Amino acid sequence: MTILVLGATGKTGRRVVSALDALGVDYRPVSRRTEIPFDWTDESTWARALDGATAVYLVPLAMNLDDAEVAAFVPQAVAAGVRRIVLLSARGISPDDGRERAVRASGVDWTILRPTWFSHNFSEDYFLPEILAGEVALPAGGDGAHPFIDAQDIADVAVAALTQDGHAGVAYELSGPEALTFGDVLARIGEVSGRSIRITEMPAADYTGMLVERGFGVAYAEVLSMSLTAMRDGHDAALSDGVPSVLGHDGRLFGDYVKEAAGIWA
């Protein structure tokens, strides 16, 4: 068994690689920067990455809502001998979404992971530059909470689905064990880092415009803005049961994540 890990330098892919390594399972980590490169935008890189692979941890491009590349990749993976696909999707994605459809129609064992927003967006991505600058802009909303999930919990569920039986044909809704507001989150990060971090409220359209200026595609910027607005309006606080049902625990607490990541904000 060789597991191809896409997005292997990213927040969940890196953790999937470490866990597979610890298990002694054969794997091939790929991204644009790995020894064997894989680029979603360059189909000529796919065959070498897939050579000999029997399973795939499929991490689609975040910035791109066009699912055409996933729809093209899945049949190539199956033709190359892949028999199991674990797709990283997202909470709120419709089952009609192109990437989920492609995986369900693959004809091989599939598992879909639909996580909430990752805690690690605060320390490895997305919100980090603003936290370090002391001011986080957000689309204006109320004070709604969200159950941010630790990327390690997603990776652990992915590894279970990649290496164990009993997960085929299942879409797991994944969340952290507690819902927190951005105010709570930034206060906790402020406490461990000694930083003062302000929230700047923006109308959703301005927020979308700011993301586009930062290089996000318009459609993706709109989705992020809508998702953050819904979250802050209190429409995205529900906990999901995927982590307890697969891992047998409630998921890592945000407070523990903050302690682990403290050095990044120091």
Ligand SMILES: NC(=O)c1ccc[n+]([C@@H]2O[C@H](COP(=O)([O-])OP(=O)(O)OC[C@H]3O[C@@H](n4cnc5c(N)ncnc54)[C@H](OP(=O)(O)O)[C@@H]3O)[C@@H](O)[C@H]2O)c1
């Ligand atoms: N972040 C969240 O809160 C969240 C929540 C729910 C779902 N998701 C989903 O998770 C997936 C990952 O998103 P993320 O933002 O968390 O990113 P990530 O996995 O932390 O990082 C992106 C990964 O993709 C690789 N990558 C970037 N461009 C690539 C390309 N053209 N071809 C091949 N690989 C490429 C990057 O590696 P290189 O730069 O080395 O190529 C990196 O390993 C997305 O599909 C997103 O919708 C994210």
